[in-house]
Amino acid sequence: MSQRAFITLLILLAVLVALSATSFPGAMIGFLFGTAIAFFVAGPAMLIGKVLENNGIAISGQTALWLLAGFYALLIFFAAFQIWRRLQRQEPDQARSAGLRLALLVALPMMAWLSVNAMQDAWP
Secondary structure (H helix, E strand, O other): OOHHHHHHHHHHHHHHHHHOOOOHHHHHHHHHHHHHHHHHHHHHHHHHHHHHHHOOOOOOHHHHHHHHHHHHHHHHHHHHHHHHHHHHOOOHHHHHHHHHHHHHHHHHHHHHHHHHHHHHHHOO
8 A cells, every 4th residue: 555545544534533523424424333233243242142141151241342342452452563563574565554454443433432422412
């Protein structure tokens, strides 16, 4: 990835994060985040929890949330490690690609939080 594309995509990501805090686009983004979490996180987490419960391992909702948050933190850590490793190998284009991945991983929770708050404020 070229430096120009990297900077352009970072600016667009920052604009998307800023739009997440506004009333109309933020509310729409919050609704989409809620739908995505309901289908792609909550459903599989409930199925895994039910399977664990049937096998004698009781897990609470709070524990499941901590596990998911820990997994997400590991994703961020490994993305940062990948940047460091590619910089050590003198691969700046690959390091920029990994940096954009890290920026996206950091921006997604911020966008979710801002857009859900915007959706709550915009609700009639």
